Each structure stands twice: as C-alpha cells, then as structure tokens.
Amino acid sequence: MKLELCGITKRFGALVANDAIDLVIEPGEIHALLGENGAGKSTLMNVLYGLYTADEGHIELDGVKQNFSGPGDAMAAGIGMVHQHFMLIPVFTVAENVALGHEPTKALGIMDLATARKNVIEISDRFGFNVDPDALIEDLPVGVQQRVEIIKALSRDAKVLVLDEPTAVLTPQETDELMEIMRQLAKSGTSIVFITHKLREVKAVADRITVIRLGKVVGTAQPDASTSELASLMVGREVMLTVDKKLATPGKVVLEVDHVSVLDDRLQKAVNDVSFQVHEGEILALAGVQGNGQTELAEFLLGLRKPWGKEGKSSLNGKEITNATVRQSLDSGLGFIPEDRKTDGLVSEFSIAENLMLNSSYKSRFTKGLNINFAARKKIANELIEEFDVRTPSAETPASKLSGGNQQKVVVARELSREIKLLIASQPTRGVDVGSIEFIHERIIAERDAGKAVVLISTELDEVLALADRIAVMYRGKIVGVVGPTTSREDLGKLMAGVTA
Amino acid sequence: MSDLNKTDNMTSQVMKEILSGGLLRTVIAIVLGFLVGAIFMIGSNKEFVESLAYIFARPGDAFSAAAAVVGDGYGALFKGSIYNFDADTFEKAIRPLTETLRLGAPLIAAGLGIGLTFRVGLFNIGGTGQLIFGMIFATYVATRVELPMVLHMVVALIAGIVGAALLGALVGFLKARTGAHEVILTIMMNYIALYFFTFLMRNPDLLQESRATGNPKADAAAETALFPKLLGDSYSLHWGLIFALIAVVVFWWLMERSTIGFRLRMVGFNPDAARAAGINVEKTYILAMALSAGFVGVAAANQSLGVAVGVTPSAHANIGFDAITVALLGGSSGPGILLAGLLFGAFKAGSPSMQVIGVSPEVLGIVQGAIVLFIAAPPLIRAIFRLPKPQTTNALGEMRRRIFVKGGAK
Numbered sequence: 068m069k070l071e072l073c074g075i076t077k078r079f080g081a082l083v084a085n086d087a088i089d090l091v092i093e094p095g096e097i098h099a100l101l102g103e104n105g106a107g108k109s110t111l112m113n114v115l116y117g118l119y120t121a122d123e124g125h126i127e128l129d130g131v132k133q134n135f136s137g138p139g140d141a142m143a144a145g146i147g148m149v150h151q152h153f154m155l156i157p158v159f160t161v162a163e164n165v166a167l168g169h170e171p172t173k174a175l176g177i178m179d180l181a182t183a184r185k186n187v188i189e190i191s192d193r194f195g196f197n198v199d200p201d202a203l204i205e206d207l208p209v210g211v212q213q214r215v216e217i218i219k220a221l222s223r224d225a226k227v228l229v230l231d232e233p234t235a236v237l238t239p240q241e242t243d244e245l246m247e248i249m250r251q252l253a254k255s256g257t258s259i260v261f262i263t264h265k266l267r268e269v270k271a272v273a274d275r276i277t278v279i280r281l282g283k284v285v286g287t288a289q290p291d292a293s294t295s296e297l298a299s300l301m302v303g304r305e306v307m308l309t310v311d312k313k314l315a316t317p318g319k320v321v322l323e324v325d326h327v328s329v330l331d332d333r334l335q336k337a338v339n340d341v342s343f344q345v346h347e348g349e350i351l352a353l354a355g356v357q358g359n360g361q362t363e364l365a366e367f368l369l370g371l372r373k374p375w376g377k378e379g380k381s382s383l384n385g386k387e388i389t390n391a392t393v394r395q396s397l398d399s400g401l402g403f404i405p406e407d408r409k410t411d412g413l414v415s416e417f418s419i420a421e422n423l424m425l426n427s428s429y430k431s432r433f434t435k436g437l438n439i440n441f442a443a444r445k446k447i448a449n450e451l452i453e454e455f456d457v458r459t460p461s462a463e464t465p466a467s468k469l470s471g472g473n474q475q476k477v478v479v480a481r482e483l484s485r486e487i488k489l490l491i492a493s494q495p496t497r498g499v500d501v502g503s504i505e506f507i508h509e510r511i512i513a514e515r516d517a518g519k520a521v522v523l524i525s526t527e528l529d530e531v532l533a534l535a536d537r538i539a540v541m542y543r544g545k546i547v548g549v550v551g552p553t554t555s556r557e558d559l560g561k562l563m564a565g566v567t568a
Numbered sequence: 569m570s571d572l573n574k575t576d577n578m579t580s581q582v583m584k585e586i587l588s589g590g591l592l593r594t595v596i597a598i599v600l601g602f603l604v605g606a607i608f609m610i611g612s613n614k615e616f617v618e619s620l621a622y623i624f625a626r627p628g629d630a631f632s633a634a635a636a637v638v639g640d641g642y643g644a645l646f647k648g649s650i651y652n653f654d655a656d657t658f659e660k661a662i663r664p665l666t667e668t669l670r671l672g673a674p675l676i677a678a679g680l681g682i683g684l685t686f687r688v689g690l691f692n693i694g695g696t697g698q699l700i701f702g703m704i705f706a707t708y709v710a711t712r713v714e715l716p717m718v719l720h721m722v723v724a725l726i727a728g729i730v731g732a733a734l735l736g737a738l739v740g741f742l743k744a745r746t747g748a749h750e751v752i753l754t755i756m757m758n759y760i761a762l763y764f765f766t767f768l769m770r771n772p773d774l775l776q777e778s779r780a781t782g783n784p785k786a787d788a789a790a791e792t793a794l795f796p797k798l799l800g801d802s803y804s805l806h807w808g809l810i811f812a813l814i815a816v817v818v819f820w821w822l823m824e825r826s827t828i829g830f831r832l833r834m835v836g837f838n839p840d841a842a843r844a845a846g847i848n849v850e851k852t853y854i855l856a857m858a859l860s861a862g863f864v865g866v867a868a869a870n871q872s873l874g875v876a877v878g879v880t881p882s883a884h885a886n887i888g889f890d891a892i893t894v895a896l897l898g899g900s901s902g903p904g905i906l907l908a909g910l911l912f913g914a915f916k917a918g919s920p921s922m923q924v925i926g927v928s929p930e931v932l933g934i935v936q937g938a939i940v941l942f943i944a945a946p947p948l949i950r951a952i953f954r955l956p957k958p959q960t961t962n963a964l965g966e967m968r969r970r971i972f973v974k975g976g977a978k
Binding site: 369371392393394396397398403405410411412413414415416417421424425426428429433434437438439441 | 825826827828830831833834837838840841842843844845846847848
C-alpha cells in the first residue's frame with residue numbers, strides 16, 4: 068500500500084510542530100524518519116494515526132484521500148503503530164494481548180482463545196519472531212514485548228507499520244534482532260516508517276531517509292549517504308543564532324571528572340570511562356547525538372546517579388563530589404538546568420515564587436528559621452522576574468500557566484541567582500522560543516565572563532558552536548574527541564557519528 | 569473609579585474561584601448527601617410506605633408523611649447536635665453544641681493527620697492503627713506512671729503523639745526502604761495494632777484493669793492525667809477541643825508557612841523535581857508519615873485522656889477511618905478540616921436523639937458516605953449541576969487524579 072502525506076501542517080498555538088510536510092512511503096519500503104527530539108516526527112505520526120487532526124494537508128492511501136477521526140479509522144485502513152511505550156497488559160498472555168480489542172468469539176460470546184493462539188503462532192512463525200503465545204507479558208524481555216506489539220499490529224492486517232523510536236528501549240542485541248525483523252516484514256510487502264535519531268540504525272536498515280528538523284523536511288537521503296552528512300542534516304546546516312562573545316580567559320580547574328562510568332536505568336553502561344576538566348571562565352560543550360550518555364553523565368554530576376565501579380572520581384573546586392548527595396552538590400556551588408524542565412526543573416502546580424526557592428528551602432535568603440520568609444521571597448521573585456524578563460501576570464502565577472520559554476527562564480533565574488561556581492546546563496533551550504533562546508544564551512555567556520565554569524550539554528550543533536569554548540563530543544558513552552570552537556560542522560558530524568580520526 | 573473596578577474584579581475573581589473550585593462543590597455535596605439521607609429516611613418510614621398503597625387516591629398523605637419524617641429526623645439531629653429548644657434552661661439547651669465540639673475534636677486532629685499525607689501524595693489508611701498505638705502509649709502513661717497534676721497530662725499527651733508517630737514512621741520507613749505501598753502497610757498495621765492493644769488489655773501486668781474479669785479493658789486514666797473540663801462539670805467538653813484547635817494552627821503553619829511543609833508539598837506534587845532540588849524523597853515520606861501519625865496521636869490522647877473510664881479495644885471509635893472522610897471533605901486544608909470535623913462531630917452527637925424518635929441513626933452514616941462520594945467524584949457533581957471544570961489543581965485534585973485517572977495512588 069502506498070502512503071502519501073501531503074502538505075501536513077499541525078500547529079499548537081504559536082508553535083508550528085509540522086510545517087507543510089510531504090512524505091511518500093512506497094509499498095515494502097523501510098522509510099526512516101530521522102530527526103532530533105522535538106523535530107516533529109511524533110506529531111506527524113500522531114496525525115497519521117488519527118490522534119491529531121492536521122490543520123492543513125491530507126493523507127492518501129493508494130491515491131485515495133483518507134479522513135481519520137481516530138486510531139480506530141487508521142487501524143481499519145491498515146495503519147499499525149508500535150508506540151515507544153508499549154500498550155500491553157502485563158498480566159495477560161501474549162495471545163490475550165494480541166486478541167484484545169477484537170477478540171474472536173464462539174457462541175454465547177465465549178472467547179475463542181484457540182483462534183487467537185493460532186493467529187499468534189502463524190504470524191510469529193512467518194517472520195521468525197519466536198514468541199510463545201502463552202507467555203505472560205510481564206515475564207518477557209522488552210525486545211520480545213515489542214515483537215508482541217508488532218504481532219498485534221500485523222494481526223489487524225497492518226500494511227503500513229509505524230515504529231516510534233523502537234530502539235530506545237532495546238539493548239544492542241535486541242536492536243539487531245529488530246532490524247532483521249524489519250527487513251523480513253518489508254520483504255513481505257509491509258511498509259515501515261521507522262522513527263529514530265540514531266544514525267547507525269538508519270544506515271543499517273532504511274531504504275530511504277527523510278530528515279525532519281524544526282517541523283520541516285530538510286532533506287532526503289539514501290542510506291549510503293555518509294553519517295556525517297546525515298548528522299549535519301539532522302542538526303542543521305545554517306547558523307540560526309549568533310552570540311557575541313569575547314575570547315575565553317580560562318582560570319583554574321573547577322570541575323574535574325576522572326575515569327567515571329555510569330549505568331543507565333537498564334543497567335547498561337551509559338557513560339564509559341569518561342574524564343575531562345572544566346576551568347573557570349570557560350564553557351565546555353558536551354556535544355553528541357542524543358542518547359549517547361549525556362543525560363546520565365549530567366545526572367551523575369548532580370548526584371542523582373551513583374558512579375559505577377570504584378575508580379571513577381569527580382571533584383568540584385578540589386572537593387570530592389563523587390558520591391555527594393544532590394543537596395551536597397548544590398550546596399558546594401553547582402547550578403543545574405535539567406534537560407526536562409517539566410519533570411525535573413519545576414513543580415508546575417507551584418507559583419513562580421515557590422519554584423524560585425525550590426532548591427533553597429533549607430537555610431537560605433528565602434527562609435527565616437523554619438519559616439518561609441514570604442516578604443523576602445516576594446521581593447526576590449519580583450526582582451528575578453524583572454531581571455530575567457519572565458512574562459507573567461505575577462509572581463504568584465502557577466508555573467504551569469507560563470509558556471515554555473518563560474518556564475525555562477524561571478529555571479535559569481533560579482540557578483543563576485544562587486551562588487554557584489559551576490553551571491551544568493542540559494539542553495537549556497529545548498522547546499524554547501527564539502527570543503528566549505537568545506536571552507538564555509546571553510546569560511550563559513555572562514556567567515562564563517563572570518568567571519564561572521559552564522558545562523553545556525546540547526544536541527543542537529548551532530547552540531554548541533555559538534556558545535562553546537571547547538567541545539567534547541560524546542559517542543556511545545565515551546568522549547571521542549575534544550576539539551576547539553572553530554571546528555567545522557563536517558568534522559563535528561563525523562565525531563558525533565563515532566568516526567575518530 | 570479605579571478602586572471600584574478593582575473591587576469588582578476581585579469579586580468576580582472570587583466568584584470564579586468558588587464556581588470552579590472547591591467551596592461550592594463542597595456545599596453542594598453536603599446538600600446532596602442530606603438529600604440521599606432523606607430518601608433513606610422516607611423509604612424506611614412506616615407511614616409513608618403504608619400511604620403508598622393509596623397514593624393515587626390521596627397523594628397528600630404520602631407527601632406529608634415524607635415531609636414529616638424528614639423534618640423530624642433532621643430536626644432531631646439539630647436538637648441533638650446544636651441547640652435543643654425543648655430544654656428548660658439555656659445551659660441545657662446548648663449542651664448538644666458542646667457535645668458536637670467534644671466529639672468533633674478527635675476527628676479534626678486525626679483528619680489533619682490524614683490530610684497531611686494527601687498533600688504529600690501518600691494515602692494513609694492507617695489512622696486506626698496509629699490512633700491505637702497512641703492510645704497504648706497515652707494509656708500506659710496515664711495509668712501506670714505517677715506524676716503531678718498538669719505535668720502528668722502533658723506527658724501522657726506527648727506519649728500519645730509519640731506512640732502514634734512511631735508507628736507512622738515505621739510505615740514510612742518500610743515504604744522508603746522496600747518500596748512497599750503505604751496503603752497495604754497501613755491497613756495491615758491497623759490489624760496488628762488493634763490485636764496488640766487487645767492483648768495488652770488482657771494482661772494485668774501490662775494494661776488490664778485490676779478488677780476486670782477477663783474482658784479486655786484498661787484502668788481509667790489517673791485523675792492527674794485527665795484532660796480538664798473546659799466549661800465546668802455540667803458539660804463533658806474537655807481540653808481535647810483546645811488541643812485539636814492548637815493542632816489546626818500547627819498544621820496550618822506547618823503546611824502553609826514553614827519550609828518543612830514546602831518540601832512536603834513539593835514531594836507531593838513532583839517527586840522528580842524534588843529529588844533534583846536536593847530533597848531526600850524517601851526521608852520525606854518517613855517524615856510525612858510520622859507527622860501525619862503525630863496528628864492522629866492528638867486524637868489518640870483525646871480518646872485515652874478525655875473520659876475517666878478505662879479504654880476498651882473499641883475506644884478507637886472508628887476515628888481513624890472517619891478521619892479519611894474528614895480530610896477529603898476538608899480538602900486537606902487546616903480550616904477545611906476544622907469545619908468538616910465539626911460537621912461529622914455533629915453527626916456523632918446528634919445520632920442518639922434521632923434514634924430516640926425512631927429514625928435509625930445509620931442514616932447519618934449514609935449521609936456521611938454520600939457526601940464523600942460526591943466530593944471524591946467531582947465529575948458526578950459537575951454533570952448534575954453543569955459546573956465548569958475546575959481550573960486549579962489543589963492537593964486533593966492531585967490525589968483524585970492519581971486515584972481515578974491513573975488507577976491507584978502512587
């Protein structure tokens with residue numbers, strides 16, 4: 068079945084998530100949709116799946132215009148979706164899960180589990196899935212659960228299968244198995260839309276690649292395109308923003324990280340024997356495609372994750388913080404802008420003023436004994452709102468009512484107004500409007516010029532090049548190179564793809 | 569002119585909040601609860617049922633029977649809980665009100681405890697167990713320790729608070745250490761506490777009254793440990809009310825004004841952000857459970873030290889569970905819980921006089937349950953009265969979201 072998306076535009080308020088996207092998926096093709104988080108891939112697929120209605124444009128299947136008002140319509144038309152988070156019931160068996168929603172029944176509405184089992188076995192055998200229909204979902208490894216999701220879609224006669232970041236939860240071996248499955252499916256005529264930001268996988272499995280950036284298709288490529296070419300397409304060629312900055316004047320070492328390894332939630336080594344130093348008055352950017360250990364490294368520095376093994380050490384101004392708690396790290400002068408402000412940076416039910424004292428609730432300028440110093444808090448909040456240009460009716464407005472850019476300014480204001488020696492800024496401008504990006508960038512430079520050490524973690528090459536004094540590129544948990552700020556995009560792209568000179 | 573506009577603006581703001589928020593819904597829930605109770609009273613009334621047989625011939629009979637029974641029933645509730653106009657003297661007429669205050673006091677204190685856990689995103693079902701532990705400690709000090717006047721009472725009160733808090737802290741500790749769910753833990757602790765208490769009261773070396781013959785019963789609290797009467801000997805109202813009111817003030821300060829409460833609320837709303845802000849979330853759970861149980865401990869002391877009669881295993885009077893409904897009705901805020909506790913205290917005070925006129929006092933239990941049902945299921949009320957969706961998320965709303973949307977308290 069040939070799938071065509073024609074001029075799909077989807078807006079959320081002022082934000083254009085998809086901007087006139089055209090996409091053609093040929094029958095039996097594995098079509099990779101490549102782009103950073105927030106590029107608009109998932110929005111596009113949700114439009115396809117009937118979860119969102121497009122503001123403009125339409126969807127065609129085999130040349131016939133479709134009108135999906137929900138996932139049910141999309142499924143009936145032959146579109147199947149495997150979400151990043153599986154929609155399975157853990158205490159049901161594989162067969163029961165596959166049957167769920169359109170259970171085959173016998174007389175009197177008794178469920179015909181035998182038919183359901185037969186379905187599973189048939190599909191599983193056809194593609195070599197090796198799935199036991201009677202196993203309970205909760206007993207299966209993640210990779211097999213994903214296959215159950217695929218079986219579920221296929222059992223509903225899906226001709227187009229959308230896999231949303233399918234490898235994000237898989238181990239490398241499971242990823243290889245999944246890619247084998249994808250090839251099998253394509254051979255049998257199923258079209259596959261493979262959403263990812265991992266270049267290696269795209270090159271290994273895709274027939275065609277469409278790169279999306281900031282809601283627009285920025286290019287198509289064949290899988291034999293070089294990784295650096297793909298990487299630079301993905302993070303953007305043109306410089307969007309420039310920041311005036313003086314030459315850095317680095318002082319003494321502030322942060323020292325020495326042979327640190329960190330495990331992720333799946334107990335895989337996400338950070339592998341990393342060492343680096345950051346000096347006063349310097350911005351070190353940790354660049355790299357997302358998911359190469361930056362998140363875990365940042366969480367380790369804050370104290371949210373413990374190091375793996377015994378040899379890893381980190382110190383702040385000569386004081387060891389390897390096993391420090393978050394509070395100890397914060398107290399010893401670490402400022403932290405988390406990559407996901409909604410989960411880690413803000414309490415959205417709290418007012419701006421409350422959010423500004425989030426990590427200063429022990430002894431601080433916000434407190435008076437065990438009391439909150441409401442007068443001081445109000446004064447500080449109003450000053451910071453003014454200084455950081457937070458657009459809000461008042462300091463008592465809940466953070467949830469602010470736009471993304473203003474929320475981020477609250478986080479930045481909180482961290483920069485504390486007495487810090489080191490700032491760790493993780494994706495400080497993700498999902499932030501252009502005006503706020505500029506403002507936040509200027510503030511980060513100002514911190515550097517005031518003699519603070521800054522670690523900038525960013526997957527945006529523009530941001531890295533605009534701000535960094537030195538760039539350390541991370542790939543698969545390792546720092547594969549530390550280069551100067553004038554390094555070409557092509558060279559950075561190569562490093563980000565794991566190609567070392 | 570501008571002042572006028574401002575006032576006008578403020579009024580409309582207040583109106584908006586009432587309409588979208590909790591107060592109006594709470595009032596509606598209470599009214600609806602009473603309506604449900606009325607239906608039960610009517611349905612169980614003999615005259616009304618008999619008049620149904622000829623309802624088409626003389627519908628008036630059925631209506632007047634219905635009106636009479638509801639009027640009598642709720643009239644008795646009023647007379648039994650607020651003001652008895654049949655009494656010959658003013659002193660006697662206001663006695664029901666003092667009973668409401670006396671019976672409401674432990675509900676307020678325990679309600680504060682349960683409300684505290686709601687604010688931290690926990691669900692403490694263990695009010696009963698914590699109350700009993702507090703009673704064990706308070707009763708022990710009140711019956712087995714000799715101390716001078718006042719001091720004895722203060723020590724017994726503190727013992728009650730500490731005893732309850734210890735059990736609460738244990739639950740918090742088990743949750744933090746093992747990840748066990750606090751709902752399961754507290755329910756099981758309820759059983760353990762109740763039977764442990766009974767066991768203690770069966771042993772004369774421990775808590776059993778010397779004269780008791782095999783029945784589980786403790787000695788009466790020593791006179792030095794009893795809460796003094798508040799309005800002289802003609803009323804049973806005692807200092808338990810004062811302690812409950814102090815608890816309300818402490819709760820308000822703790823949750824709204826102090827940095828401790830700030831952190832508790834932070835963990836309740838967003839444990840991830842709290843963790844990233846340097847808060848030890850596990851320790852906060854332990855602290856929250858201990859503080860929660862500590863408030864329940866005030867109610868425990870009230871039960872042990874309020875009357876000069878030895879406690880029995882049923883002396884917990886179901887306060888631990890009623891406190892959950894009080895906290896829900898009160899929206900987990902100090903003033904709200906104060907009012908909700910008084911309402912349910914009035915139910916307790918008024919039920920005997922309903923029984924006297926032949927209305928089964930279980931109706932009040934139904935009213936109580938119905939009120940909380942309407943409170944806890946706001947979409948129901950919104951659907952009935954076409955109210956707008958609430959705009960603000962308060963702690964209770966957050967709790968509801970967890971219970972009703974996510975399918976279980978976290």
